Amino acid sequence: MKLFHKICIWVFSGMMGLSLGILFFLLSSMLRQGVDDVICYGKKEIDKNVSVIREKIQRESIGTVETVVKEIMVINEFRQIFKMDSILWKDGEEVWNASPYEIDRSALSKLFESQDLHSGEMYISRRQKVDGKILIVFYQEYMNLGENGYSLAVYRDVTDIYSRVWKLFFSGVGFTIVLFCTVGALLYHGIRRILFPLEELKGASFRVANGEYDSYISITNNDEIGEVTESFNQMAEKIREHMEMLEKTNEKQQQLLGSLSHEMKTPMTAIIGNVEVLLTLRLTESEREKALFYILNESKRLARLSEKMMEFSRLCNxxxxxxxxxxxxxxxxxxxxxxxxxxxxxxxxxxxxxxxxxxxxxxxxxxxxxxxxxxxxxxxxxxxxxxxxxxxxxxxxxxxxxxxxxxxxxxxxxxxxxxxxxxxxxxxxxxxxxxxxxxxxxxxxxxxxxxxxxxxxxxxxxxxxxxxxxx
Amino acid sequence: MNTKILVIEDEEAINDVIAMSLRATGYEVVSFLDGDDASASLETGHDYGCAVVDVMLPGKDGFALLPELQKYEIPVIFLTARGGLQDKVRGLTKGAEDYMVKPFEMLELLVRIDKILKRRGSFQEKITIYDVVIDREKRVVTKGGQEVYLKPMEFDCLMMLVRNKNRALTRSQLLGALWGMEFEGETRTVDAHISRIRKKLGFEDVIKTLPRIGYRLEVEE
The missing domain is CATH 3.30.565.10 (Histidine kinase-like ATPase, C-terminal domain)
Structure with missing residues (x-):
């Protein structure tokens, strides 16, 4: 995989993770905060309402009032204060329910007990999905509303909070995507710009490897890549110089070798010819001496030649x-x-x-x-x-x-x-x-x-x- | 009259060797050490059968001499130390008859001169050695007027010796030239042929055996 792709993948996945993480954190804490507010407020309101009812019943039923009358008074008060979203039980019997829901008190009671709560304390349910709505149920058992034995359940609708958070989530995701695209495009070009010299370097070193020793890169980045480029140029220059020197030396030696073999041929021809003549022809004494003299002279010339050549090549190398x-x-x-x-x-x-x-x-x-x-x-x-x-x-x-x-x-x-x-x-x-x-x-x-x-x-x-x- | 050969070579040692070899083989030789002298002498005498010319010469070089030599219809063999194809092609296309690269063997030069003379017709058809006459064209040998029958190989062998008269030929040279092969050990074939030629022509003293070298056909001029 190319360095460019690697960097892109890492940067983009990092960006994605970060933005989604922040989004989730923000939205989830917003949701919790919303629900907590509802619960806190609901609890306080119930407590307040309960004490209002209790006080009112106690004040109005001074003296002896029939239990039945008292019960009606309680229901009446309850109805006025708690309005629609509440249910009241007396000794386990449902006495008032203005809500559109049926609530199973015994189930609530079990939950109440399972949490080790005592009368006077409040059970708050987790959110429940009912008929497409999300509810939180508050339940208090066998409490005193001027008279003992009342249980009450109040619910609050938090669907709104959820739908708001979801809405925010979607718009957040949308925003993230837009941001991601623009920042991504910028990053893409930025990284590409930064890595461009590397492409260039690759091409140049390929050219150098193929024998084009004058491949320079004209990049003046002020970073590490710029330094690498700089030293690459220096290297190419050094290689070029070196190759030129080698070529020159080689050419010189080739030339010398060519001239040498050419120079050697003449004395060799003379020596070979004269020896041949000595071996094969009938010669007079003076001819024989002449041939020997030639051989001696030409051999000396060869010796001088090789001596000088030795000296020469020692100097060359x-x-x-x-x-x-x-x-x-x-x-x-x-x-x-x-x-x-x-x-x-x-x-x-x-x-x-x-x-x-x-x-x-x-x-x-x-x-x-x-x-x-x-x-x-x-x-x-x-x-x-x-x-x-x-x-x-x-x-x-x-x-x-x-x-x-x-x-x-x-x-x-x-x-x-x-x-x-x-x-x-x-x-x-x-x-x-x-x-x-x-x-x-x-x-x-x-x-x-x-x-x-x-x-x-x-x-x-x-x-x-x-x-x-x-x- | 013997064929005259012109030798132009500035290296005295080589010039002498060529002249000596050619003379021994029965040619007449005129040699020069530089191009200008040779060129001047051509005006007065130019009845040469062939010219052996070094390419690199002081004064006029080989290429400059070529047109002058061609004017008198003298075939030219170039001698040179340069064996490059370019030089060879240049020499031959300019009109040289042949081209020899130094160092060369004298025998090869002689054979080439022979070939040129044969092509040019300035070539003796009948050769006389003592009482033996050799007709090269008809391949007939007579001794004292009597025809002597020689097998084809024997005739070739004799011709090789005659062509290189006064010059020793090694057994392997003979073997290579006549049988077209170069291997040791079979030199006894050569010995057998030589001894038959000697017997048929009475050449026991004419064809000399040189120890360790070979044979030489000797003719007093």
Whole structure:
């Protein structure tokens, strides 16, 4: 069952119970009050009337009056005072009955006795239904009306009270129904309004589950539902960001994997072909050596490729435990770099000029990564440089840059050189042992540290690659 | 005169391997390392039976070279590292005769070149090895003018060896090519056929057995 229906059912049944309860309580107490009033008043009146008759009879029958005369006087007085709705008995014999009813005195007498009442006290019956009317009977037994032995019964008609209460009940019920409908309609809409965001939430979370991560809900309720909506929006946003990041990483890795398998095919073809040739053809000694040389070279290329790829994928799936960013002295790093490169640089008699301003410059970085970045930049510069030329590394507060005076990059190609496996001059790069991953590696390292890489180059004049410490 | 094959491939190691294999099989090979050089050379000489062209080349790439090669009616086999259907379709619809994805086996390349040459008619009908003449069309073998009867399977086996002359074929390669199956163990069938061919044609020294590898039909050029 829906929350909305549950709330409606509970609220409506609560309202119904409450209003009917109040109605019943009010009407029943009204009825009791009415009947009580009648009884109280009737009792007092009877008492008063009885004493009036008694006094009158005693006064008028001073001296000796015949019993018969006295009885007639009593009946006469009784008739005048009690009027129509009363019955009088003398020693159990009915002597006066102006009412339209026959009343069985012996039955009343039994009831009288059953309630342990004594003469002089009054028995009041419960309401009786007689001929469509509701009556209450008062009965007194063997009392003194100037003379002993009289019993009397008086009844009061309370039909009116009942019919009034019933009338009230029906109009009350009618009023309740009208009230119920109007309040109900208001409540229905109110609850619906309150719960509407939940519908919206349901739809939105369904959409999110189906991959529409930009499902926002524009509800600004100031209540718990508003809070839930707010946090839902935050969640959707987080999921979207996360998914986008995942997709980006995935795409990057797919691309890398595609390029990698493409890059691997060429050396593999060469190796397979040469081995095949060695196995199946009759070759001269020099041909044999050439084939072996090719196999060695291409295998080395594969090895370099896999090594770089390992480095690359380690950076792609950056694990914080592997990377430790600390304060590093830049001039110390440059010294290490020089030590690493010196052997290689000597081969081409290239000078590596290092400047670091100020000497005490320190930067937040991972030592190995920074070294690897600079190594790659200098290696690229080395490959581009002619024998005997210079490479300059200059570090300051803003950046560190590596400048060579070699071939330079054609203007149209600068945008592409950071792509994995991109090589401006493929055959030349390959002879120099390049595989086209150096600069993308540098970019990856820079990205991890929040740096930017800027490449300026003029064909034939040289290239300057700068790492901007602050992006 | 032997058929000339043009090889354009920028990767020296691969270029050399192709050239070596083709030469050993009896083709004449002209190879280039980049598209511009190849394109320039076409102006002066273009009597090639077939061209093996890498798609990714420095200078003019394979697709740019295609119209020039077609102008001289040279059938083209593309070589590429990209094995995607899109690339294949593009290569073939542009007019390439065939398409090979790296890494490939040399034998396959040779077979494909053979097929193309056969289709193009620039294909020798009669092959002479010492005193044996093989008529491919009529499937007749004569030795010193005398006809030698070879069973169909023996003829096919001989042709396979001749087509790949100076090049070793493994038993399973022969088995796969001739009997259309690739399973080990039945290589003795191959041995039996070879020994019958040797006996019938007196090729005991021409068809060499290479331990652990297979057989090679050797012809001094």
């Amino acid at each position: 950056q694990d914080d435990s592997v990377i430790s960013i600390k304060k590093q002295s830049v001039s110390r790093i440059l010294e290490q770099l020089n030590a690493l490169m010196s052997f290689r640089l000597e081969e081409k008699q290239i000078n590596l000029n290092r400047t670091c301003l100020p000497e005490t410059l320190e930067k937040q970085a991972d030592e190995d990564l920074l070294l690897s970045l600079l190594w790659n930049l200098v290696d690229n510069a080395y490959k581009a440089s002619e024998t005997g030329s210079n490479i300059e590394i200059a570090a300051d507060e803003q950046k560190i840059s590596v400048q060579d005076f070699g071939k330079g990059i054609p203007a149209g190609e600068i945008a592409h050189v950071t792509e994995a496996f991109y090589m401006v001059d493929k055959s030349r790069s390959k002879k120099a042992g390049g595989i086209g991953l150096g600069l993308s590696l540098c970019c990856q390292i820079a990205e991890i540290h929040g740096w930017k890489i800027r490449i300026e180059s003029k064909e034939g004049e040289g290239t300057r690659v700068s790492v901007l410490w602050q992006s």
